Amino acid sequence: MEIYEPLAEYAGLPVFTHGGDPDGETPPPPDGETPAAGEVAWRVATSYDGPEFAERFAAFVEEVDTAAVTALVIGFWDMEPLPVRVLTDAAAAFPNLRALFVGDIDIEEEAHLSWIQHTDITPVLRAFPGLERFEVRGADGLTLSPFRSDALKVLRFESAGLPADVVRAVAASDLPNLERLDLWLGIEYRGGDATADDLAPFLDGGRLPSLRHFGLLNTPNLDDLAGAVASAPVVARLESLTLAWGALTDRGAEALLAGQPLTHLRGLGLDGHYLSPETTGRLKAALPGVALALEAARDHMGGEFPWGDDDGDRDYYIAVSE
Structure with a gap:
């Protein structure tokens, strides 16, 4: 089952983690090797002992031409409910977003499927009316x-x-x-x-x-x-x-x-x-x-x-x- 491995491909694009693997095992790529914004599905995630997800996401929005991003993958954000406000507040920076996967979380190492915390996800769908794909992993607290x-x-x-x-x-x-x-x-x-x-x-x-x-x-x-x-x-x-x-x-x-x-x-x-x-x-x-x-x-x-x-x-x- 694909749920046991991080997404390698999403919406027909290879997945690329912004800033490198948040667990520190995979460093960010050297200068010049970062792909063009529209060539990959961008993954944004934090780790147990890393910076808060909001900080990670803010850095992503600042450093990447998000207007060209068409596919976005949200990885581990913490053991708290999904930070919906972080996503919706940045919606204007993603005019061409067509695919969004929320919860690309290692269910053996980061959080079991039943532990993944959510909240009301309706604001996400309303903030990104152009989405053609929307996928959610986990349902604890989901409305x-x-x-x-x-x-x-x-x-x-x-x-x-x-x-x-x-x-x-x-x-x-x-x-x-x-x-x-x-x-x-x-x-x-x-x-x-x-x-x-x-x-x-x-x-x-x-x-x-x-x-x-x-x-x-x-x-x-x-x-x-x-x-x-x-x-x-x-x-x-x-x-x-x-x-x-x-x-x-x-x-x-x-x-x-x-x-x-x-x-x-x-x-x-x-x-x-x-x-x-x-x-x-x-x-x-x-x-x-x-x-x-x-x-x-x-x-x-x-x-x-x-x-x-x-x-x-x-x-x-x-x-x-x-």
């Missing part, structure tokens, strides 16, 4: 109000527990050109309390008229969601569907196979599944023209299921719950 954007094409939330209020706010937003939506729903213990009713506006096709790529990820409820997706009107106009990194078992796959045809899809992502070899074989036979992503949880976790009893009573886990 969102319904918003409108004619520019936004990609919206992604990576979390161990995505609040239902955030899901409902997305559903109530006016996003006529949104093409991709990924929701890492997580577990209730981490705040992931969204229900099938909260997802209904996406599944019934009544919202997001341009949606072509839809993902429901990192949730223990994938079997039930697969059943809902199997008859969801929105699927007929999708190019790709992802039900990954959660507790997808044969029951969910059987629902997909028994539901509406999926042969029109270009891709079906089921990585992190708990499917039997027989069921994966049936999927491959039923969808010969579809690119299937079928990395099993047993492969991801080291070659075998480490849970459950010999009688078949197993516990199934999502990929990231901490």
Whole structure:
């Protein structure tokens, strides 16, 4: 999973950290080797014992021609909520910003996914109306109000527990050109309390008229969601569907196979599944023209299921719950 490594590429551009790696292990480049402002996705981050994020960001705005920056990656900012004001106050300096990733944080070394602190991110979306991509990692304290954007094409939330209020706010937003939506729903213990009713506006096709790529990820409820997706009107106009990194078992796959045809899809992502070899074989036979992503949880976790009893009573886990 890409979540375990810092972003190397974003929005089609290589990621370049302003000022060098904030942990001090990677020094800033010598004079003359800094890329042109529009040639990279700029990453701004601090470290546990480094300067405050606001100071780092101010230096970035002062030293780089931010008017040419099209993609921005926000790394570790501290164990406090996302400094939204720092970003919104600088919005005028980024007239051409089209892609923003918030939370490119090492979840093993800097902060677990469930620890990444947020606040209301609606002001960010309103301050940067030209954003075509907006991606957020972490959801502790995250809130969102319904918003409108004619520019936004990609919206992604990576979390161990995505609040239902955030899901409902997305559903109530006016996003006529949104093409991709990924929701890492997580577990209730981490705040992931969204229900099938909260997802209904996406599944019934009544919202997001341009949606072509839809993902429901990192949730223990994938079997039930697969059943809902199997008859969801929105699927007929999708190019790709992802039900990954959660507790997808044969029951969910059987629902997909028994539901509406999926042969029109270009891709079906089921990585992190708990499917039997027989069921994966049936999927491959039923969808010969579809690119299937079928990395099993047993492969991801080291070659075998480490849970459950010999009688078949197993516990199934999502990929990231901490």
